[in-house]
Amino acid sequence: xxxxxxxxxxxxxxxxxxxxxxxxxxxxxxxxxxxxxxxxxxxxxxxxxxxxxxxxxxxxxxxxxxxxxxxxxxxxxxxxxxxxxxxxxxxxxxxxxxxxxxxxxxxxxxxxxxxxxxxxxxxxxxxxxxxxxxxxxxxxxxxxxxxxxxxxxxxxxxxxxxxxxxxxxxxxxxxxxxxxxxxxxxxxxxxxxxxxxxxxxxxxxxxxxxxxxxxxxxxxxxxxxxxxxxxxxxxxxxxxxxxxxxxxxxxxxxxxxxxxxxxxxxxxxxxxxxxxxxxxxxxxxxxxxxxxxxxxxxxxxxxxxxxxxxxxxxxxxxxxxxxxxxxxxxxxxxxxxxxxxxxxxxxxxxxxxxxxxxxxxxxxxxxxxxxxxxxxxxxxxxxxxxxxxxxxxxxxxxxxxxxxxxxxxxxxxxxxxxxxxxxxxxxxxxxxxxxxxxxxxxxxxxxxxxxxxxxxxxxxxxxxxxxxxxxxxxxxxxxxxxxxxxxxxxxxxxxxxxxxxxxxxxxxxxxxxxxxxxxxxxxxxxxxxxxxxxxxxxxxxxxxxxxxxxxxxxxxxxxxxxxxxxxxxxxxxxxxxxxxxxxxxxxxxxxxxxxxxxxxxxxxxxxxxxxxxxxxxxxxxxxxxxxxxxxxxxxxxxxxxxxxxxxxxxxxxxxxxxxxxxxxxxxxxxxxxxxxxxxxxxxxxxxxxxxxxxxxxxxxxxxxxxx
Numbered sequence: 237x238x239x240x241x242x243x244x245x246x247x248x249x250x251x252x253x254x255x256x257x258x259x260x261x262x263x264x265x266x267x268x269x270x271x272x273x274x275x276x277x278x279x280x281x282x283x284x285x286x287x288x289x290x291x292x293x294x295x296x297x298x299x300x301x302x303x304x305x306x307x308x309x310x311x312x313x314x315x316x317x318x319x320x321x322x323x324x325x326x327x328x329x330x331x332x333x334x335x336x337x338x339x340x341x342x343x344x345x346x347x348x349x350x351x352x353x354x355x356x357x358x359x360x361x362x363x364x365x366x367x368x369x370x371x372x373x374x375x376x377x378x379x380x381x382x383x384x385x386x387x388x389x390x391x392x393x394x395x396x397x398x399x400x401x402x403x404x405x406x407x408x409x410x411x412x413x414x415x416x417x418x419x420x421x422x423x424x425x426x427x428x429x430x431x432x433x434x435x436x437x438x439x440x441x442x443x444x445x446x447x448x449x450x451x452x453x454x455x456x457x458x459x460x461x462x463x464x465x466x467x468x469x470x471x472x473x474x475x476x477x478x479x480x481x482x483x484x485x486x487x488x489x490x491x492x493x494x495x496x497x498x499x500x501x502x503x504x505x506x507x508x509x510x511x512x513x514x515x516x517x518x519x520x521x522x523x524x525x526x527x528x529x530x531x532x533x534x535x536x537x538x539x540x541x542x543x544x545x546x547x548x549x550x551x552x553x554x555x556x557x558x559x560x561x562x563x564x565x566x567x568x569x570x571x572x573x574x575x576x577x578x579x580x581x582x583x584x585x586x587x588x589x590x591x592x593x594x595x596x597x598x599x600x601x602x603x604x605x606x607x608x609x610x611x612x613x614x615x616x617x618x619x620x621x622x623x624x625x626x627x628x629x630x631x632x633x634x635x636x637x638x639x640x641x642x643x644x645x646x647x648x649x650x651x652x653x654x655x656x657x658x659x660x661x662x663x664x665x666x667x668x669x670x671x672x673x674x675x676x677x678x679x680x681x682x683x684x685x686x687x688x689x690x691x692x693x694x695x696x697x698x699x700x701x702x703x704x705x706x707x708x709x710x711x712x713x714x715x716x717x718x719x720x721x722x723x724x725x726x727x728x729x730x731x732x733x734x735x736x737x738x739x740x741x742x743x744x745x746x747x748x749x750x751x752x753x754x755x756x757x758x759x760x761x762x763x764x765x766x767x768x769x770x771x772x773x774x775x776x777x778x779x780x781x782x783x784x785x786x787x788x789x790x791x792x793x794x795x796x797x798x799x800x801x802x803x804x805x806x807x808x809x810x811x812x813x814x815x816x817x818x819x820x821x822x823x824x825x826x827x828x829x830x831x832x833x834x835x836x837x838x839x840x841x842x843x844x845x846x847x848x849x850x851x852x853x854x855x856x857x858x859x860x861x862x863x864x865x866x867x868x869x870x871x872x873x874x875x876x877x878x879x880x881x882x883x884x885x886x887x888x889x890x891x892x893x894x895x896x897x898x899x900x901x902x903x904x905x906x907x908x909x910x911x912x913x914x915x916x917x918x919x920x921x922x923x924x925x926x927x928x929x930x931x932x933x934x935x936x937x938x939x940x941x942x943x
Contacts, residue, residue: 261301282342316373351423362402847917858890
């Protein structure tokens with residue numbers, strides 16, 4: 237029962253809001269009926285409202301009321317619905333008030349309290365339309381919230397200024413002068429106020445008009461900022477409203493306001509001007525409803541694209557017709573000639589298709605880059621790679637070219653090796669979820685191409701996905717080459733680090749081991765020289781100790797020399813040194829492991845020193861792993877000189893018949909050391925399961941890297 241009561245308590249505000257929305261919608265309908273009744277009474281003949289303007293007030297008022305009612309019924313907390321209802325009530329109400337006043341002044345109807353209604357309409361009537369429609373709706377669309385507390389504070393301050401200026405205008409002794417919104421009535425102030433200073437009207441009417449103008453532009457600025465910041469669903473909603481307002485404003489300015497103000501004032505008295513006003517006022521609420529409820533059904537980018545193309549085409553056709561007819565009329569001193577009109581029409585017919593194609597390509601390039609010309613994209617990418625001689629900058633050039641030619645906000649390339657990222661280049665910042673395309677070379681994934689759509693909530697078309705796939709295919713070899721360059725650089729760095737570490741170790745061993753030992757031997761020799769005369773037996777004991785210390789020192793020197801390069805390699809060669817060493821190791825396995833060494837050719841030719849040492853160490857490590865882990869009975873080691881391959885080198889193969897690799901195999905220190913020794917020489921080392929059981933180790937050491 238408690239939960240049910242809580243549920244009813246929580247739902248009651250929503251129910252109250254819905255009932256209030258229904259009541260306001262009925263008020264809007266009442267205003268429509270009043271306006272219709274006044275029209276039937278003949279009041280429209282005394283008003284400046286033409287039939288189209290009257291239709292604007294009725295149709296757009298009904299549209300705003302319907303949209304506002306629907307928004308509030310489904311989303312009661314969205315202030316956009318309240319503003320739409322506010323506008324839906326204001327449009328017919330203001331028209332009805334105008335009809336009532338002028339009709340009463342003309343004596344057509346009895347109009348009690350006419351002066352009071354004129355006082356309110358003159359002073360505060362703009363609040364019914366301009367404030368909700370042109371200031372608050374752009375500020376609050378689409379979620380009913382201001383962009384930030386600063387925007388809310390600025391808007392509240394502006395509304396206070398408008399209220400003060402409107403109150404000041406309401407104090408005028410009569411309403412015969414324009415109230416800044418083309419409203420005036422030959423009516424005296426019903427409150428019979430005293431005369432005001434001469435500057436009163438000019439100051440407050442200017443404040444009123446300038447404040448409204450400023451906040452109309454502030455509403456547009458708020459929409460632009462919200463469009464840039466918005467993501468996902470909200471961005472799609474903002475794009476619809478921004479598209480409609482931009483299109484309506486451009487059409488009204490280019491085709492009516494500017495020509496009417498500069499060349500043809502009669503445009504403002506034509507049916508076409510009234511129709512564009514009807515489209516703007518009627519389209520505004522319909523676009524709001526579409527954006528909030530149905531925007532997912534339409535591709536706004538396609539609509540914008542087609543509007544730009546066919547709008548530009550229409551303008552071009554009109555200009556061609558006007559210029560052609562004007563020039564030919566001036567040339568032949570005639571006007572209204574059918575032949576001239578036919579010539580202009582023929583020129584338009586001939587030029588229509590080429591112009592449309594050029595406009596389409598231009599608009600596509602403006603909105604989507606060069607996605608419709610994949611050859612140009614790949615050609616530009618190829619030229620950039622040819623002119624770039626620095627391997628480290630190759631990836632940056634690629635992502636900059638991709639982002640620039642396709643108008644993408646973000647593009648990046650990541651190089652991977654064994655599922656680990658080893659390098660990255662990027663440009664821009666992602667604005668939504670990114671898309672990854674693999675970069676492959678010789679059936680190996682060498683990296684990823686990561687791109688972001690142009691706006692949040694948008695996806696790539698099938699044509700764009702195919703183009704990106706082609707770019708990824710062309711980028712794969714370049715990414716592989718760059719990865720090899722980075723690997724070579726890392727290998728060189730490892731060589732330098734290893735060399736320095738080896739030098740540091742030898743220095744430490746010499747300084748901490750042989751140095752103090754030699755110093756102590758000098759002291760012991762001095763002691764022995766003193767004891768030879770006084771105590772020969774003690775001197776002999778010291779000589780024996782000195783001999784043992786010298787033997788240990790010789791062993792340490794041999795160890796250092798062996799770690800630098802095994803002496804057996806110089807004395808016996810690679811094969812014999814391994815055989816001797818394996819013979820010694822066999823004892824640790826009780827002789828159960830048979831190790832066979834083969835070479836092609838045998839004996840092996842003289843090998844580079846680095847190749848010989850690496851082969852020796854890799855083979856010993858492989859056999860050590862066999863003895864420790866494989867439980868094998870037979871192991872074969874094969875050396876082969878690959879002279880017919882480029883580059884030539886030495887291939888080492890170690891095969892055993894043991895347990896093989898475990899299911900969850902991870903490289904240990906020994907296998908990693910083998911791989912690093914091979915990579916330091918530009919070679920490879922691979923450890924895999926043998927097809928017949930056991931393990932196969934294959935190391936390829938190219939000669940060219942060691943020369």
